Amino acid sequence: MRSYLPEFDLVTPPTMPQALGLLASGEGWRPIAGGTDLMVLMNAGKLDHSRLVAVDRFPELRGIAETESHISIGAATTFTEIREHAALREHFPLLPQAASWSGGVANQNRGTLGGNIANASPAADSLPALLVYEAELLLVSVSGSRTIPYRNFHTGYKQMALNADELIAQIHLLKPSGRTVHHGRKVGTRKAQAISKVCIAATGNTGERRFRLAFGSVAPIPLRCVRTEELLTNDKLTSALIREAERVLSSEISPITDIRSTSGYRTTVACNLLREFLELLL
Amino acid sequence: MSVAKRKFSFTVNGEGKTIETYPMRRLLDVLREDLRLTGTKEGCGEGECGACSVIVNDRLVNSCLLPVAQAAGARICTVEDLAQSGELHPLQKAFIECGGAQCGICTPGMIMASVSLLSRCPHPTREQISDALAGNLCRCTGYSRIIESVEKVSRS
Numbered sequence: 001m002r003s004y005l006p007e008f009d010l011v012t013p014p015t016m017p018q019a020l021g022l023l024a025s026g027e028g029w030r031p032i033a034g035g036t037d038l039m040v041l042m043n044a045g046k047l048d049h050s051r052l053v054a055v056d057r058f059p060e061l062r063g064i065a066e067t068e069s070h071i072s073i074g075a076a077t078t079f080t081e082i083r084e085h086a087a088l089r090e091h092f093p094l095l096p097q098a099a100s101w102s103g104g105v106a107n108q109n110r111g112t113l114g115g116n117i118a119n120a121s122p123a124a125d126s127l128p129a130l131l132v133y134e135a136e137l138l139l140v141s142v143s144g145s146r147t148i149p150y151r152n153f154h155t156g157y158k159q160m161a162l163n164a165d166e167l168i169a170q171i172h173l174l175k176p177s178g179r180t181v182h183h184g185r186k187v188g189t190r191k192a193q194a195i196s197k198v199c200i201a202a203t204g205n206t207g208e209r210r211f212r213l214a215f216g217s218v219a220p221i222p223l224r225c226v227r228t229e230e231l232l233t234n235d236k237l238t239s240a241l242i243r244e245a246e247r248v249l250s251s252e253i254s255p256i257t258d259i260r261s262t263s264g265y266r267t268t269v270a271c272n273l274l275r276e277f278l279e280l281l282l
Numbered sequence: 283m284s285v286a287k288r289k290f291s292f293t294v295n296g297e298g299k300t301i302e303t304y305p306m307r308r309l310l311d312v313l314r315e316d317l318r319l320t321g322t323k324e325g326c327g328e329g330e331c332g333a334c335s336v337i338v339n340d341r342l343v344n345s346c347l348l349p350v351a352q353a354a355g356a357r358i359c360t361v362e363d364l365a366q367s368g369e370l371h372p373l374q375k376a377f378i379e380c381g382g383a384q385c386g387i388c389t390p391g392m393i394m395a396s397v398s399l400l401s402r403c404p405h406p407t408r409e410q411i412s413d414a415l416a417g418n419l420c421r422c423t424g425y426s427r428i429i430e431s432v433e434k435v436s437r438s
Contacts, residue, residue: 002327003306005304005306005307006284006285006304007283007284007285008285008304008305008306009285009305009306010305010306010349010351010352011305011351012351012352012354032349032352034347035347035348035349035352036329036344036347039308039329039346039347039348039349040328040329040347042306043308043327043328043346043347044328050283052306052349054351054352056352080341100413103329103330103417104332104395104415104416104417104418105342105395105398105399105413105414105416105417106329106332106335106342106343106344106395106417107329107344107347107417109341109342109343110341110343110344110347110348191416192412192413192416192417193330193416193417193419
């Protein structure tokens with residue numbers, strides 16, 4: 001049932017400091033960017049916040065900046081912009097790949113990376129990629145700014161280290177070495193327009209024995225699998241080690257049974273996805 | 283608490299429009315109800331089916347997910363803008379010739395998604411067409427004649 005329109009306000013202040021002021025005012029203002037999550041709630045009559053401040057056009061939150069060692073993505077960058085960006089495709093290919101999985105073109109033209117993070121669905125497509133790339137978030141408020149490693153951002157289902165007056169401003173990424181293998185795969189009901197049953201993002205550098213592994217839809221938060229990573233780092237990669245890694249992974253993840261899939265299916269497929277990745281490196 | 287209606291201005295199909303309404307009103311409803319542009323359809327109301335697709339500032343968007351307050355100042359194109367002086371757009375002709383429309387409810391969205399694709403990629407592959415139309419659902423045709431319609435235009 002649709003929400004009652006006269007109860008909802010949406011304002012578009014011209015500057016970010018004005019928007020931050022509203023978020024800090026204690027009057028219940030919350031940010032909206034592309035609206036591809038919040039408007040779904042609105043249309044279903046389930047949007048809790050009745051005062052929204054638009055943040056999708058502020059220059060401080062937009063743009064993709066590259067240096068020799070880093071790329072920084074503005075939080076209000078859309079999935080389409082991420083897909084189209086040559087340096088992201090070269091250095092962080094799992095991100096444009098995940099962006100191409102998120103809904104259809106119309107969703108990607110509005111949906112933003114910051115929104116994907118703040119909505120904090122454990123099934124979100126871009127979040128496992130951000131985990132394996134060890135992203136750092138820049139958060140801003142009227143009081144100033146702070147950075148937080150993205151791996152510490154999600155603290156529980158839809159719980160995050162983000163104060164009510166804070167906005168995610170930038171996502172900082174350190175470029176991996178050129179000999180890193182990047183692998184991502186999303187398993188869903190359909191090839192497109194599907195929320196994932198399981199999703200893997202992984203990077204591997206067998207020379208340096210450096211592995212980063214993250215999964216979506218296997219825990220209350222997007223999950224970086226550090227115990228599985230540690231096992232892979234300690235020994236030479238063999239078929240036996242891959243089997244052991246699958247065992248460790250199945251104890252590290254905690255998938256549930258829900259409308260999309262069962263915990264048994266998710267565990268089996270997560271292990272299959274891990275094995276598929278590791279066999280690329282054998 | 284009740285929010286007052288406000289005025290929002292934008293261009294629709296090349297014409298300046300000002301609408302007084304609630305800020306969270308969906309662009310879809312403003313187009314259909316206030317501007318009587320009923321070519322754009324509502325299918326799912328949650329951004330999954332693409333029946334409500336319009337082009338805003340040269341980008342395809344689902345108008346069921348766009349609050350009118352965030353469309354202020356935008357250039358909006360709907361399916362009504364495609365036929366010029368009584369002459370159908372090549373995509374519209376192709377959909378007729380190839381049988382790309384049955385009940386027609388997905389068709390405006392499919393055509394807008396195709397317009398958006400062809401404006402960026404005039405000769406797409408079949409895979410590129412599938413990717414561009416992935417956000418548009420059809421319950422009638424099984425998609426093959428829709429893809430053929432787009433291919434017909436992309437070949438010419």
